[in-house]
Amino acid sequence: MNNSKSLNPDHRKVLKVMDGMAYEKPPIWMMRQAGRYLPEYRALREKAGGFLELCYTPKFAIDVTMQPIRRFGFDAAILFSDILVIPDALGRSVRFDAGHGPQLDPINVEDIANLDGSNFMDHLSPVIEAVEGIRAELPIETTLLGFCGAPWTVATYMIAGHGTPDQAPARLFAHAHPEEFAELLDIIVQSSAEYLIAQLKAGADAVQIFDSWASVLDEDQFDKWCIRPVAKIVQLVREQLPEAKIIGFPKGVGQYYSTYREKTAINMMGLDWAMPMSFAAELQKQGAVQGNLDPTRLIAGGRALDEGIDMILENLSSGPLVFNLGHGITPQTPIAHVEQMIKRVRG
Numbered sequence: 001m002n003n004s005k006s007l008n009p010d011h012r013k014v015l016k017v018m019d020g021m022a023y024e025k026p027p028i029w030m031m032r033q034a035g036r037y038l039p040e041y042r043a044l045r046e047k048a049g050g051f052l053e054l055c056y057t058p059k060f061a062i063d064v065t066m067q068p069i070r071r072f073g074f075d076a077a078i079l080f081s082d083i084l085v086i087p088d089a090l091g092r093s094v095r096f097d098a099g100h101g102p103q104l105d106p107i108n109v110e111d112i113a114n115l116d117g118s119n120f121m122d123h124l125s126p127v128i129e130a131v132e133g134i135r136a137e138l139p140i141e142t143t144l145l146g147f148c149g150a151p152w153t154v155a156t157y158m159i160a161g162h163g164t165p166d167q168a169p170a171r172l173f174a175h176a177h178p179e180e181f182a183e184l185l186d187i188i189v190q191s192s193a194e195y196l197i198a199q200l201k202a203g204a205d206a207v208q209i210f211d212s213w214a215s216v217l218d219e220d221q222f223d224k225w226c227i228r229p230v231a232k233i234v235q236l237v238r239e240q241l242p243e244a245k246i247i248g249f250p251k252g253v254g255q256y257y258s259t260y261r262e263k264t265a266i267n268m269m270g271l272d273w274a275m276p277m278s279f280a281a282e283l284q285k286q287g288a289v290q291g292n293l294d295p296t297r298l299i300a301g302g303r304a305l306d307e308g309i310d311m312i313l314e315n316l317s318s319g320p321l322v323f324n325l326g327h328g329i330t331p332q333t334p335i336a337h338v339e340q341m342i343k344r345v346r347g
Contacts, residue, residue, distance in 0.1 A: 011140055011141040012141060012142070012143045012205060013026075013027035013075050013141075013143070014027050014029070014075055014076045014143035014145075014205075014206065014322050015143055015205055015206060015245060017268070017288050017320045017321065017322050018206065018245050018247075018267040018268045018288050018320070019267075019288075019320075020287070020288065020320050021320060022317070022318060022319050022320050022321065023317075023321075024317065025317075025345065025346050025347050026313075026316075026317055026321040026322060026323045026345065027075035027076065027143075027322050027323070028074060028075055028322070028323040028324070028341075028342060028345050028346070029074040029075055029076035029077070029078065029143075029145075029322070029324060030068070030074070030324060030325050030328075030329050030338070031078075031270075031324060031325055031327060031328040031329065032328030032329045033068040033072075033074060033078065033329060034064045034065055034067055034068050034078070034080045035328070035329065035331065036331035037329055037330070037331050037332070037333045037334075037335065037338075038067055038068065038071070038335070040067050040071075041064055041067055044060060044063060044064060044067075047060075048060050050096065051082070051096035052082075052085075052088070052094070052095075052096060054080065055080065055081045055082055055085060055126075055127065056085075056126045056127070057126065058126050058129040058130040058133055059133075061079070061080045061081065061126075061127070061130035061133075061134075062130050062133040062134050062137060064080040065077050065078070065079060065080040065130070065134045066134065066137055066138070069138065069139075069142060071335075072338060072339070072342055073342075074142070074342075075141075075142060075143060075322075076142060076143040076144070076145050076322075077134060077138055077142055077143070077144050077145065078144075078145040078146075078147060078208070079127070079130065079131055079134065079144070079145065079146050079147060079199065079204065080130070081127055081130075081147070082096075082102075083147075083148060083149025083153065083154055083157075083210060084102050084104070084149070084154070084157060085124060085127065086148065086149065086154055086188060086191050086192060086195065087104060087154060087157070087158050088123070089117075089119070089120045089121075089123040089124050089191070090115045090116060090117055090120065090187070090191065091115060091116040092104055092105060092107065092115075092158060093105045100162075101162060101163065102157060102162060102163070103161060103162055104157055104158060104161045104162070105161060106158070106159060106160060106161040106169070107158045107159055107184070109177050109180045112180050112183055112184050112187070113183075115184075115187055117187070117190075117191060120191055120194070121194060121195075121198060124195060124198070127199075128198050128199065128202045129202075131144070131146060131199050131202040131203050131204055132202045132203055134203070135202070135203030135204070136203075143205045143206065144203060144204050144205050145204060145205065145206055145207065145208055145247075146196060146199030146200065146204035146206075146207040146208075147199075147207055147208040147209070147210060148192045148195055148196055148207070148209060148210070148233075149192075149209070149210050149211075149212075150209050150210060150211035150212075150214070150226065150229065150230055150250070151185045151188040151189050151192065151225075151229035151230070151233075152170075152185070152211060152213065152214060152217075152225045152226050152229065153210065153211050153212050153213045153214070154188050154192075155170055155181070155184055155185060155188060155225075156169075156170035156213050158184070159173045163213075166216050167213050167216050171216065171217070171221070174221070174225065185225065185229050186229075188229070189229050189232050189233055189236070190236070192209075192233050193232075193233045193236035193237050196233065196237050196244075196246075197236075197237055197240050197241060200237070200241055200244055201241075205245065206244075206245035206246065206247060206267070207237075207244070207245075207246055207247070208246075208247040208248075208249060208270065209230055209233065209246065209247070209248050209249065209266075210249050210251075211226055211230070211248070211249060211250040211251065212249075212251050213251075214226045214250035214251060214252065214253050214256075215250075215251060215252030215253050215254075219256070222253065222256055223259075223263075226250060226253075226260070227259065227260055227263045227264060228263075230248060230250075230260075230264045230266075231263055231264045231265065234246055234264055234265050234266060235265075245267045245268075246266045246267055246268075247266060247267065247268045247269075247270055247290060248260060248261070248264055248266035248268075248269055248270065249269075249270030249290075251270075251272045251327060252272050252274065255279075257269060257271070257275075257279075257283055258282075258283060258286065261283070261286055261287065262286075267287065267288065268287065268288040268289065268290055268320075268322065269283060269287065269288070269289050269290065270289075270290045270291055270292075270324070271283070271289055271290065271291035271292035271326060272291065272292060272326040272327060273291070273292050273293060273294035273295070273325070273326025273327065274326070275291070275292050275326070277311060277312070277315040277316070278315075280292065280315065280316060281315050281316060281319075284316055284319040284320065284321070285319070287320065288319075288320035288321070288322070289316065289319075289320070289321055289322075290321070290322040290323075290324045291312075291322075291323075291324050291325070291326050292312065292324070292325070292326040293308050293309065293312060293323075293324070293325045293326060293341070294308055294325075294326055295325050295326065295327055295328065295329055295330050295333070296330075298325065298329065298330075298333050298337050298338065298341060299330060299332055299333050299334070299337065300337075301334060301336070301337035301340060305337060305340060305341060305344075306340075306344060309323075309341060309344045309345060310344075313345070323345050
């Protein structure tokens with residue numbers, strides 16, 4: 001990890017929160033902060049010709065990552081990429097069709113044994129080059145976050161070929177073919193750990209693991225398909241980088257959040273917007289939390305936005321908190337509302 005420059009207490013506050021520090025005015029960034037709500041992003045995507053072209057062209061990925069930092073001065077930048085670069089690097093077809101989201105050729109039982117990881121990190125080398133370039137351009141005080149998708153969430157897209165409301169294709173596949181599903185998860189675990197280690201070595205200060213579809217599972221499935229694979233990734237990363245800082249975001253899992261933190265050994269927990277503030281405050285006693293503004297309040301702006309911000313600050317700002325959304329910012333969000341949010345959080 002890039003620690004070549006000494007950091008004073010105002011530098012990389014997100015990292016200090018992950019170590020347990022509380023700030024009266026907490027550091028702030030937004031999931032999907034580089035994206036379609038920004039006119040400069042839309043212009044660059046049109047120039048690039050497609051979403052994956054943005055991800056795999058370092059100069060584009062660097063520029064897109066830096067756009068919200070230049071405009072808003074967030075306390076963290078997150079690498080511009082996508083969770084589905086992992087199946088793409090394993091040889092599966094991944095496409096991003098306008099208006100339809102990600103599309104993959106659904107994987108079957110026979111395909112799992114044929115996944116090809118021989119060129120995995122070579123395929124992702126442009127992403128790692130982008131990490132190096134972003135760290136070089138970022139202000140010293142700004143934390144750089146890398147990321148990957150959690151094995152369960154990545155597997156759901158590989159099996160269904162797209163996202164579904166309940167991810168039933170993946171759940172059924174796991175029940176019908178448990179050995180093959182376990183093999184698929186293990187391949188994603190090993191690949192994800194290698195990918196995160198490369199990001200950290202290239203200059204990322206911390207990494208986040210997104211489990212966007214964790215909420216569709218029962219207790220036994222959540223333990224087997226979410227907690228254990230993420231815990232294994234954390235273990236593999238820290239075998240090479242013992243001080244690695246890792247954020248977990250198992251969106252929408254309710255009471256399982258506490259178990260997730262304990263069993264995965266992450267440094268900070270990302271919370272979704274449906275989390276009761278009383279429960280969030282209890283989770284914060286176990287360690288740093290991140291979140292959890294409802295993205296629709298950010299769209300609405302005005303009083304609804306102010307009330308949502310104040311509720312989080314009143315309940316969580318006395319402990320280690322990174323202010324964020326409870327999921328990603330949406331394309332229709334007005335820029336003025338983002339400015340309103342930043343001004344209120346920073347006082």
